[in-house]
Amino acid sequence: MSELAQLRRAAGYTQETFVTVFAREAARLGVSASISVRQVRRWERESPPPLPHPVQQAVLEAVFGMPLAEMGFEVPLYRMTVASPIGDAEGVKRRTFVADAGLLAGAALVGTRAGPRMGAADVARVRAALDDLYRTDHTSGSMPAMARADAIEGEITTALGTASYTSRVGRDLQTILAELHGHRAWYGYDGGRIGRGRTACMEALSAAQLVDDPLLQVSVLETLVLLAIKSQRTWEAASAVEHAYRLAGRAGAGHTVHLVISLREANVAIHTGNLSAARRALSRAVSHQGRADTDPDVPQWARFAGPFEIDYATANLYVRAGQPKHAVPFLHAAVRGIDRDLARNSASYRVRLACVLLAAGEVDEACEEMRAVLDTYGGIASPRLSGRIRQFARAVARVDTAGARECGERIRENDLGDVT
Template sequence: MAEMRNEALAAWMKAHEMSAAELAQAVNDAIGGLTGRPGATSERTVFRWLSGENQWPQERRRIALQIVSGRTATDLGFVPRAKNPTSTSSEDSVHRRRFVRAATGATATFAAPLLTAGARPSRVGTSDVLRLREEVETLVQLDAQHGGHAVLERDALAGASDAIRLQKLATTHRVRQRLFALAADFTATAAWSMIDAGKLGDAGRCLDRALTLAGMAQDPDMTMQVWNLRAMLARQRGDYAEAVAAAQAALSTTIARRSPVHASLAHARTAIGLAHSGDRRSALRSLGRAEDALSAADPAAPLPTWMAFYGPAELYSITAIVRDVVGRPEESEAASYRALAALPEVYRRNRANATIHLALAQLHQGDVEQAVATSGEVFTIMAGTRIPGRMRRALGDFQRDLFTLAPSARVAQEWTDRHRTEWSTP
């Protein structure tokens, strides 16, 4: 029978930027944690897994792969041998009982922080990189659920410190660079939390540090992430020339030239900065380039964790902002509805932000009562959750425009009286 390439394993390795040699080392480290003796998995072994020549690794390697990846062997594309289904099932049950305690213990060891007070691991390798990457992904998920807050910021900065200390003990230059990249990722995550919470001065200092770390890592993806956040920070500060410059710096990164999704995001950020700068024509041109780039992207291609937020829904939201700022509120309203239709219900903060921009578009068309009703939905969406500083500022923009366009309208005063407390509470 012809061998089938293991696409699931290849996809996991690509998503985690892991070479065959690094996966082999991580598996050997996991086996060492299980048995007390390092494994003997080689780069050639991993190539045999990828090619389909070996479709069912030996027992210890399967368990080690699960510890390293967090996925079962079958999830990673391996196919059990089942010449005798009954005996295979029985054998698997024995193996499961034999290793469950060891595997659980090893998993806890890999998940635990590697540097407690006074502790210095003797060697730092790919397993440590994977452990820290999982921590970054967890923080990104927490941000998606709760927004920027002090605990997330603290944990992100602690993760950056861990990565910086660990790189001094890295076994290879590649591991050292990946640890610097993770330090940049943690630091950028902390900066984003600060931006969302409205701590703009602290965010700027954090991004300066993140850019330095990304440069030390020689990682274009991390560099792009920092410039993207720098563009967002500049916009929050009202420095639109800097916002455009930062977005164009993001566009010039290697990853943006190679990845249509990254390029789309950079063009979209450029469009926002140009719109606020008053360059209407260039803003719409950049927005069109963002749309073209995203339509050319492969929707099945893996993306780094920090880019998980970006897709059609986010581009519709940015489109709504740009078209409203350049004086096309009716087109902004349509884009806002598209963003809300594309956003899953679980993304409460994104839905609330899109709803604010929908209300602004309605207000700028003179539909005051509808705009007030729409803006009130923000508080329903965010019920039970503190409204982040960035969202409070957007609500402040809505109130300002509401009183500018309808200073004597009863609904304007009613909106302020009803929502003052929940809107303005830090």
Template sequence: MSERGMSVRELADAVNDAVGRLTGRPAVTSERTVYRWLSGQNRWPQARQRLALEAVTGLSAVRLGFVPRGKQHDPVRLEEGSDVERRRFLGAAASTAAVTISLTPNASARPSRVGTADVVRLRAGIERLVALDDERGGHGLEHVALAGAAEALGLQERAATQRVRQRLFALATDYTAQAAWSRIDAGQLDGVEARLERALTLAGLAQDSERSMQVWNLRAMLARQRRHHHEAVAAAEAGLATAVARRSPVHASLAHARTAVCLAHSGQARPALRHLARAEDKLTKADLQQPRASWLVFYGPAELHSLTAIVHDVVGRPAEAEAASHHALAELGPAYRRNRAHTLARLALAQLHQGDIEQACTTSGEVFDVMAGTALPGRLRLLLGDFQRDLLARAPRPMAHEWTDRYRTQWSGS
């Protein structure tokens, strides 16, 4: 429930909706029933409730912590759940399962009442998009993200409760922001501002300060990529002023780190380093084990080290930038392939700025190894363009030309 952001009432509604998809009649699971599951007073719900819970969560009843009746049980058989009723039920309730990015069900199959099951399904879609972004970059995901936003907005007109309506607005914000990020990561900046203005409006309709911060964070990145550095600082500071950044250490840490990056690029080294120190302090106070919105899952020690590397390199401290990049690479999980490639490119720049040209060329080559089989996002190609420009300015001409010749095909053709 914490991972899905569901209340007791919402879980009861989702179970009732899932049962209704099979039987044609809504079930009568109450909040009291859910509390009995949570307390352990009811350790093995009724069959249809169990199957509805599995459809809503994508997990088996055993994995959810329920204990079958009787003394001896085969855990393999319990996990397989191969009985006919279970197969029939899960087939009928498949549209509620949180395991797909398919966004638009058959219109004739839509219930007249939109509830938590629809919120769960759409949330699974945005989580899948974020996972794809982590693995290969956000480029190319714009149309799917816009379809998700359109569906969320269409469903909110038939929301069962005001709380469901606000969650659908929040999901529409997530999808619209993901569409904007897709263009930012691709280096295609036209039309992004309109997407972000729309996302900010949707965040207001959702009454969700976290989504507002999400949008301001992207606006700061957009302005910095356009080299509108003072606008970037203003956007980052707007994110820092949101209610969620005031109450949540992890949000505050990201907001301070983003502000530090924007200040560094605007030539304000001392304020940038002060915000960086605040970002580090806030992160030490954050509980990173608590569930977070999908857009923020990426942020932790690895990302802070990566942003630290950018700040130090921009303000003329390449040795510190190199150290921070190594820390980031050590912390990054295997799912963050695009981020690893980006950090390697920053590491190569830091090494180049210290005059370690051969090592910098070797490190930059690892970027192509990491992203092998996947087109390089435009933002990463731009960073490699910065590396090539600085390499031409600092390295002997034959070495710089050798690097260009070696990676031209992968770089320009990605």
């Protein structure tokens, strides 16, 4: 079996899917290059295989993270891939390199480490594992997601420190690492480990700055706002909002990103009791939501935002104003509108509704909502959600009705009823 065929199979591609992967990587690199299944068969069957065109070479090297010479091709000296001094304009323009032949043989794009190769296929696999953290967090909670995050971080840092890879692959891995630290920041918030969350935020911001990704920085800042509020650092939360607005403006971010920032601005204002500022922020959020369908692309971290988030924030505004009865219809709308795939947030919203109903004097309805949460709560490991249920248990214990006593007992049966 040819070296190229071994590489392809090790990456998990058939000849047909490899053609698709090649086209996707070419588009990502911004080059006009394509291959056919017939071309792949020729490369894998003939010895030596026909030499790819220069643009095809660039794509192949990006996909597999190694020079063309190590894929079984006989590559002329002038087509060997090594770094070229950027000051050598003529050398860059010609894409040719002048150096000692012994130095060029088998040289990698980045370093000559003895570790494994990392290519675009490996990046795609790690990216898929990172994306799966969203699903784990939303369906099972932050605790199991944190355990998976540990394994992913170990793989990324090991690869960055020991593997050989192209500069593009290296940047992609660092970007994923920055996003992973952002996840950890959220897990710190959800798990009540505010100090750990803040530390993860700082690591995520530094990593996002190193890869020069302003929208990734915005995603971290929106979590920092929540952490700063929890740690009573409202000045930090307000500064994070302002910086997020600046970064979003420079990056030309769409309405959905601005919607998220507006919601965080409302969080700060509600926390400080500045209800006029909160109403202005929510008005901006409504405006951005109304135009969000014009966004050509929405970052994954911002896709949770929608009308239900605005309804939820508006309810919090009324609660802060001491008007829980006015908050109830907005919470009902938020519970109805939230995506059912967001199981953790859906349960959290219903617990919040139960707490506000109880504060509004609607004891029976509040207990009904809480029973609905307990019926579906099962596999969600979220300390923040558990804490909210315990908060409801303490409040309902002060109500002397049969329904309230039964609800409190049901919570205790779920080991969530510490009312001391």
